[in-house]
Amino acid sequence: MSPVPRPRRDPPAAALRGRAATAPAATAADPRVPGGGADPAAAGGARAVAAGPAAPPGAPAPFPVAPRIRGVGVVTGWGPGVEPDAAAVPDDRAGIVPAPTPVLDGDRFRRATRECLLAVAAARAAVADAGLAPEAVAGSGTGILFVSATGYAPANRAFLEDEGSTTLHFPYTSPSAVPGEVTIELGIRGPYLNLMGGGPATLHALWSAARWLADGTAARVLVLAVEVVQELRDLFARAGRVWAGPLVEGAACLLLEPGRGAPLRWRAAGLDVDGRSAGAVGSTLEGVLAAERPRLVWSGITAPAVARAEQAAIARAAGPVPRAPRTGEALALGPLLALARAHRLGAERPWLLTAGWRSDYGAMLWPRD
């Protein structure tokens, strides 16, 4: 490299073509333009949404097509399967529906945390449910998204409280150890995203998965959520005002592939800290519901005021809808458990999922095929 300043040259053509201030008029043939491009695989069914005049610079991209659920894996305290066991849900707001700790073969798992074991068990189950051999998901074609609100906290607490922790323990305090064990187990080297939060973060993960599948970033995606709360029972009891339980722990994994139907629709809103949340919930739901009459398969809202606002908004937009089954607060697991259940039951679409976490609210419409 010469120490002499290089003469300035034009930025890459790609940058100029896409830069709003200097970009030439976008055309429908430009693959950068949402809805444009000649490659159907690149734009997927979402092109139907954006058909028409070329999108102006900065125009929103269309919603990605809803993925196809090919396999589900669920490990919870409800017992085998995806059906919630209402009897297992304690009435105590500080109660917990504990998940069994999977026993996995392999010396590699000797030091792995419970959250890692749950994750690997759910991912293995999803791959098996899809009728695939583990080798089929190895490599760069499979993406993975991991979401959790608590899936690191027991390890963090143990390391904080035990100054004598061993060498192998510290790496497991990182949330990325959880999907890390799954990628090692299955040999996954594809696109990767970890989000920390509750149900709204899971809805975001599903949206990201749909985008990866729509734009060809991945051929299949594992969306994984893990929650572990037993080791934090005393803390959750103390924080009952923040987390209205009972809490459900476990792991859920969906194996998604490209879909061919209508777009997945999602809206999120921040809730007012002073409780004026009904407006945000109503407008979010109205944006998602439109003319659809969805089946509510998951209501992730436990705060009574927000739940009432949600019910009222749904009733206005779509008429009375059956309540989702009583499950307890499943945090980031919730939307995946609901999709797993609806998929297994063959529930009629569209499905509506809502989720709340701290000051966030989200709603997702999983459309008809």
Next chain:
Amino acid sequence: MSAGRGAPVRPVAVTGAGVVTAIGQDLDGFWDSLVAGVSGISEIEGFPVADLRVTRGGEIKKLVRELPPSARPGPGAARRLPACRTSRFLIHAASEALERAGLAGRLPPPERLGVVVGTALGGIDEARRALAPQGGVAALAGALYDGPTRNLARWLGARGPVLTVTQACASGATSLGLAADLLRAGRADVVLAGGGDVLCRFVQRGFNVLRSLTRDAVRPFDRRRSGLLLGEGAALVVLERGDRPGAGPPLGYVLGHASTADGAHITAPDPEGRGLELAVRAALAQAGVAPSEIDLVSAHGTGTPANDRVETEVLKRVLGPHAGRIPVNSIKAHLGHTMGAAATLEAIMCLLAGRHGQVPPTLNYADPDPACDLDYVPGAARACRPRVSLSTSLGFGGCNAALVLSSAGPP
């Protein structure tokens, strides 16, 4: 986040940036220290370290800069600064970034303002207080991984997408890629994106136990390299689609990003760097940039034997002979490894290098390693104006991330 074997995507403008580090608590101080080769490594004073094997790090002794009154957000925002240090670092970085973007006091509607923060430790700073028998609910909520992100969003009054990325030490790159996706999808008009983490006993003890820390200086790519030292800080950029009326010239653009899994080991990089290679190739594809167009590589460059060798090999495989003709630097000897903030700080460094026409040196590099045979910018800053830069990051759990950035050139 989108990685990308698909078509190239629309660039996203970086209209402002703000930092808090051990070598400078604003952009100018940070840049001046980088170029001058200032090291922020010192004896740690903020928590007990006497029993630890390594007692130094890139610690911020005191947050010296007062928030300008104009940086106070609107009436819907939280009034009080949180106690959590990570949150305070983020808020300081955000106030500078908004000021530089011309958005201080002129934020978009709350529902159009997003926040994406990458972190390796989240609210760990609050965890000890939360675990105390009388620990309050606020400390408990703040101790969660998304606690600092929530605090920043609350301080801003943001009600758009608020997301916390945790991909260990690659978090600060993925947060930028994810924020760019939110803008391209029209889900926000302005996104504050970046990363932050604090140096605390939890992480210092953890890396001590792993014996990843060096008692020598941090020497990225040097034959004598023997490990890393930790640091702390925050870095945030203001990302926009670039179509805001009245906006000044941007600092640069995010052209492409990709994050991938290694599928190899919980702590060590894949010895062959296959995941990192995929991330770099995908980020270049998303950017629509050829390897020969890269002018600067900001390497993860931790100064550990495995990381630096693997990164070198991957750069040579992806960039070919061009890898030997461009500067490849690491700023971790200046700052320590700032974990969640690291990749965003490095991205900002790339954009500033383009603006100022200088590339900061890799400190403490003097003894070449035959396994690391690129141009690592030894000694002093290099006069060079990179237009297109590549930044690479790796993290625990087998996370890899790559960013491709374009500098907008001198103002």
